[in-house]
Amino acid sequence: MTIAAASSSPPPKGDLRRFSNEAWETVARTLSERLGARFQIGDSVREQHGHTTTWIPNQPPDGVAFAASTDEVAFIVRTCAAHDVPVIPFGVGTSLEGHVNAPEGGVSVDLSHMNQVLAINAHDFDCVVQPGVTRKQLNVLLRDQGLFFPIDPGADATLGGMAATRASGTNAVRYGTMKNMIISVEAVLPNGSIVRTGQRARKSSAGYDLTSLLIGSEGTLGIITELTVRLFGIPEAVGSVAASFGTIAEAAEAVIATMQYGVPVARIELLDPLTVRAMNDYSNLNFDEAPLLLVEFHGSETAVAEHQELFKAIVEDHGGNTVPSANSPEERTRIWQARHDAYWASLTLRPGAKGLSTDICVPISQLAACIGKAQKRAEDEGFIAPIVGHVGDGNFHVLPLIDMDNEDEIKRARSYVGWLNEMAIEAGGTCTGEHGIGQGKSAYLRRELGDAVDVMGAIKQALDPQNIMNPGKVLPA
Amino acid sequence: MTIAAASSSPPPKGDLRRFSNEAWETVARTLSERLGARFQIGDSVREQHGHTTTWIPNQPPDGVAFAASTDEVAFIVRTCAAHDVPVIPFGVGTSLEGHVNAPEGGVSVDLSHMNQVLAINAHDFDCVVQPGVTRKQLNVLLRDQGLFFPIDPGADATLGGMAATRASGTNAVRYGTMKNMIISVEAVLPNGSIVRTGQRARKSSAGYDLTSLLIGSEGTLGIITELTVRLFGIPEAVGSVAASFGTIAEAAEAVIATMQYGVPVARIELLDPLTVRAMNDYSNLNFDEAPLLLVEFHGSETAVAEHQELFKAIVEDHGGNTVPSANSPEERTRIWQARHDAYWASLTLRPGAKGLSTDICVPISQLAACIGKAQKRAEDEGFIAPIVGHVGDGNFHVLPLIDMDNEDEIKRARSYVGWLNEMAIEAGGTCTGEHGIGQGKSAYLRRELGDAVDVMGAIKQALDPQNIMNPGKVLPA
Missing domain, CATH: 3.30.70.3450 (Alpha-Beta Plaits)
Incomplete structure (x- = not known):
């Protein structure tokens, strides 16, 4: 792609694209100069980098930058920030709450090229990876050393994405979630600076826990560019x-x-x-x-x-x-x-329907009652809504299968999901055990956490006053 | 104590007391009116609430407020904030890095009266406690239900204090640290608002991990007033x-x-x-x-x-x-x-000497080499310096026994501790595995975490622009 090509054909904008065409042309030209063919603006690549996994509508970015290094990520962030163009980190796009959508337009920073395992420290039961490494890729490499990385969200997600959404999955009951698995991260912040949140020791009491702050921040506070993660011996x-x-x-x-x-x-x-x-x-x-x-x-x-x-x-x-x-x-x-x-x-139970992924998590004493209520109300609504659960943690997914051409059904399904989230919160639980807030659940955050949301807002404001990093996610508008 | 008594006899001030006598008199009068005898300004109670456990000099607060409820903590914080008087949370005073000192004067908020276990949810393996509950007190209560709380830092510390310093101890290798043990907290923020960082589900991906941010923040971002912690079955x-x-x-x-x-x-x-x-x-x-x-x-x-x-x-x-x-x-x-x-x-190895508590933690592959170097240099300096370590985590404590009347020895001991911290950082480790930064180690924070310290500073500034909460701790001046 030439610079001319980038600027002569402005891409379709998001619903609320917040920057001018001139700003975009400058950003696109600058990124093209640095990244060459690794900066792309074609329709299909943009659409592929909007959200497609579930029912949330696709809001494609204006362009996609395939970053090859931390320095490039920092360059992209600085370039975008200078022109008020949002940046949206992207792993392999398996998230479920619209995390990779670009509602205000901007650049999707695809990290899949940053997929090197930088070090395996077998004696220390840790390894250092780039964010685009997937869990299956990592486990293939580890197998010969008798080690494995336990977090398994089902999809072959990237470790960067799993960290950003605080993912877990089937064996969190034994090994914990991404929160417990990450020793430290390197991240590019909204101002383009590069920080490392910790050393390689297995525990530390040195200062604020920025590692945990970035894990689960869904790309709204920074882009994770390296992770040091814990490993376990393959069980006998x-x-x-x-x-x-x-x-x-x-x-x-x-x-x-x-x-x-x-x-x-x-x-x-x-x-x-x-x-x-x-x-x-x-x-x-x-x-x-x-x-x-x-x-x-x-x-x-x-x-x-x-x-x-x-x-x-x-x-x-x-x-x-x-x-x-x-x-x-x-x-x-x-x-x-x-x-x-x-x-x-489960999708085959109603061919042609979309599944509305839900993700509530409750104290396990409340599990039977909450599943019972969820089933009952789904039946009352006439929904086909299969349920699977990581029940050792009290986390379960109800998946109403919805005809996306039927407005009334969509409306009732949204209402059901809202009721489900509130029911979980009422039971002392959370609207999301492992998928994250994204676009889909920000309306429930204050209901769940009250004024703590203001603290999140103050932190976001302090680190990203421009709201350049993945806007429209996590925090309610 | 009458109001007159509180204001007629201004207490000795800290080295850098930052508020006027008039401001102090107003604060003391207001706190006396609300707390009665639970607000105290006597020398011995003040000195007892300065730091005494190790070698760091005692810097007593101007007064001590024994809070009985979250609302009282909020009242104390608001009252102090209105007059720029620092607040310093206090559990039982077993911390080791000057955490409870009042270098700029202020009010020590003693939480030991808030020592109720509010709920034991046996089916959910959690309980809800006030911050002044000690670990031994809790475990006595839990025993009949076949449950226990595993974190054991040695001293019978309060859970609030253990959370604030991200403590761990001998069985962290199996059960994790306070970071892994706390499901959520309630805290009073510097502006006097009361927030709860999470619900009672065992995992959640709902928004920024404020629980982890408060754990280990050493009272510089808020005062923890309630904790929901994980429990385990007593092993067979x-x-x-x-x-x-x-x-x-x-x-x-x-x-x-x-x-x-x-x-x-x-x-x-x-x-x-x-x-x-x-x-x-x-x-x-x-x-x-x-x-x-x-x-x-x-x-x-x-x-x-x-x-x-x-x-x-x-x-x-x-x-x-x-x-x-x-x-x-x-x-x-x-x-x-x-x-x-x-x-x-260990203190008996040199009667009359003080122990300089150190707390480095390194990747376990570096453990033998680091202990060897620490021993060698202590010998070269002629120090008696016993070593114990939670070695499954790579954490070990060298305890140089120092004659605090010998200026030269103190100087060499400080130099040794500095060298030790830098050696750990050089080996990929941390200057503090479990004691925290406090006053004693803030000089090493940037050496260990680089520009990440600026992110901590930005968060502190956003949540506590007045620097009212435990000033002089964690962040370098």
Whole structure:
């Protein structure tokens, strides 16, 4: 692309594009000069960098900059800031709340080219990676050293994106979330400066925890350009148990008992009968169409065997039935793959419909009641709304399947999601356990956190007075 | 105390008391009216609320307010802010870096009267406490429910203070630090507003992580008035192993191997020969005067037995000798009590001397080298400087014992501590693993974190433009 090409054909603007064509032409020319073909303004690349994963409408950026280094990210940020052009960080675009949309226009900073693993410190159980490294890519590299990175949000997301949204997934119950997994980050701030939030020690009490502040800030306070993350030894043994229950309440009680006895589950996933039916069809399995718990254990052979027996006893106490075959290695792989494909499987329950991803998380004592209410109201509305949950953490996803051509249905679905979020907050929980706020949930932030939102606003104002970094996300307008 | 008494006898001021006598009289009168006898200005109570635990000189506040509720804390903060009088939160005063000193004068807000456990949610493995609850007090209450709160910094500190300094201690290697243990906090901000940083769900991706921002902010951004903390089931079995080694390097290698094999130690503590000698005398034990590892395991009977055997094999591989008797319950209690008393035991190595508490934390691959250098230089200086370490985290404390009447020795000791901090930073570590920055280490913050310190400064400025909250701590002047 030549400079002329960049400026002669101004791209379609976002709904509220906040800068002039002249400003954009200057930014586009400057970025083209520095990045060459790694700065792009074609329609398809722009649209691909708007949000497409779920039901939120696509708001493409004006251009996409494929950054190759931290210095380039800083250059892009400084260039954009000088002309009041927003910057929106982008990993692989698997986020679920419109995080990568450009409602005010601007430049999407695609970090997928920054995908080097810079150091693996096996003795220290950490590694240093660029933000575009994906979790699967990292785990392939680590395998030979007997190490792994445990956070698994399902999608093969980038570590930068997972950090930015404070992601977690199926095994957070054992290993924690991205919040617990990151030792420090390097980030480019809204003023273009580059900071590192910590050294490589496993713990520190040195000053404010800027690492945690950037994790989950969804690109609104800075762009993460490097991460030092914790690693774990690959467990000697892995074991699985699958168990069906008569009711969601019985399954939830079994989860509480498992946590209460301190059984160290690595994963404990609940699937409702709808999801089980979809998964059976999609992945050729034949579980009973009943509430299902899929549980995994990591440890020594002895420990895994002991914990499996303990869990089976808990299942029996709660009226459940364990599925005998679930523990063969092949079957285990097949089942967990099916679990990861549950989203896609669920979409087949209503072909052509879109899934509205929800993400509430409640104290586990409230789990059975909250799932029950969510199911009941979905039924009352006539929604097909399968449910899966990382229930050891109290986190579950209801996925109403909605006809996006039916205005009334969309309206009722929005109302349902709003009610669901408020119900979780009422129960002492959160509207988002792991997806983040993005565009989709900023309306619920104050309901959940009250005046703490003003503190967030003050921090945003202090670090990004221009509101250049991913505007329209996290904080309510 | 009457109002007249408060204002008629202005207390001695700090070195840089920044407000007028008139301002102080107004503040003292207002606080007396609201708090009655719970506002005090006597010399002994003021001195007791300055810093006394280690070598940092005592800088007493002008008055001490014993707050009984969050609203009272907010009232105190607003009253002080209106007259530019600093507020300094106080728990039980066991911090080690001058955190409770009042270098610019002001009011110490003593939170020890706010010591109620407000809720124990056994099913959710959490509880809600006021900041003045101490860890021992909490664990006594929890015992009947089969639960415990694991963070153990040695001293019977308050949970508010432990949160404010991001404390940890012996079993952080298994359970994490205060950072990992706190679900949310309520805090009074510098402007007197009261915010809650989160709900009670075990994880959340809702907005900026203000919980983590307040944890470790050492009272410079707000006063924590309530905490929701995670709890754990009391392990079915506890086992211990003690092992002596020929050299620190061999012991450190054994630690690395233990972590590498994924042996889930609950505690893994290193004591150098000097500390072992002191501990033998002080606590009537008879370990070899050699590098010693004290290790504890939590889990089921089977798991603990398995892990003990695994660890013993690692000890043998690294030329160490396990001490046979260390696993009887009585002996175990006696040994761990001795470990907790190691600070006091060490002081007996040089009667009359003060201990300079240091707190570096390095990647564990650097542990042996860093301990070796620290020992060597202490020897070169002629210091008696025992060492204990939470080595699973790479955190160790060198405690040079210094004659505080000897100017030259103090000067050399300061120089040693500075060198030690820089050595840790050079090795990829931190100058403070768990004690915090306080007054004592703010000079090393920029060396460790570079321009990230400016981000901290911007946040401090945004939330506390008057610098009313614990001035002179954390951020360099």
